[in-house]
Amino acid sequence: MIEFKRKQHVSVSAYQKPKEGNFLCGDSYVVVESEEYVICAVADGLGSGEEAHASSTTVVNVIKQHHHESVKRLVELCNNNLVSQRGVVLTVVKFDQREKKAHFGSVGNIGFLFYSSSGQIIRPMPRRGFLSGRRINVKTECFPFDPGSIFVIYSDGVHLSGIKHENLTDLRSQEEASRFIEKHVKANDDDMTLLVGQLH
Numbered sequence: 001m002i003e004f005k006r007k008q009h010v011s012v013s014a015y016q017k018p019k020e021g022n023f024l025c026g027d028s029y030v031v032v033e034s035e036e037y038v039i040c041a042v043a044d045g046l047g048s049g050e051e052a053h054a055s056s057t058t059v060v061n062v063i064k065q066h067h068h069e070s071v072k073r074l075v076e077l078c079n080n081n082l083v084s085q086r087g088v089v090l091t092v093v094k095f096d097q098r099e100k101k102a103h104f105g106s107v108g109n110i111g112f113l114f115y116s117s118s119g120q121i122i123r124p125m126p127r128r129g130f131l132s133g134r135r136i137n138v139k140t141e142c143f144p145f146d147p148g149s150i151f152v153i154y155s156d157g158v159h160l161s162g163i164k165h166e167n168l169t170d171l172r173s174q175e176e177a178s179r180f181i182e183k184h185v186k187a188n189d190d191d192m193t194l195l196v197g198q199l200h
């Protein structure tokens with residue numbers, strides 16, 4: 001199922017599918033927009049099914065409640081709220097519309113690709129680990145963005161193939177996003193979540 005959201009600063013297509021045989025998806029995603037920023041995040045609950053779903057839902061709710069916080073603080077808050085839960089891997093990116101800077105934070109295996117409108121590619125190194133309430137040292141990265149920039153955030157159930165910048169230059173409509181997903185997403189035996197966004 002693909003959900004398409006067109007907001008003031010961003011258009012996002014979200015594709016999600018539970019692991020074969022499961023009713024609930026263990027991954028969750030969130031898109032929050034304010035006047036000043038856009039936040040997109042994908043959380044993958046460890047394992048699959050109900051407990052994975054509960055953990056990733058906790059994270060999404062924390063981000064919805066505290067979206068004004070820095071990315072570093074958001075990841076810490078998510079971690080603090082996962083005590084006695086299964087745990088998650090998480091990627092959060094906050095696009096600050098005033099500074100035109102993206103703040104990126106990630107723990108564990110969630111893929112992230114960024115393409116600026118001039119074709120520059122940013123692919124931060126994944127950091128090992130997961131959030132489960134234990135002490136963590138959150139590192140964030142910051143890079144500039146411009147209107148037209150495209151980003152992809154995806155859980156490890158998604159295998160992307162054959163993506164080039166040219167494939168991504170116009171994903172402003174749901175139809176284009178659907179075609180992109182059909183063409184480039186290969187399924188895996190896991191929960192799947194993919195966000196493809198374009199900044200305006």
Ligand SMILES: [Mn+2]
Pocket residue numbers: 044155156157190191
């Ligand atoms: Mn997974």
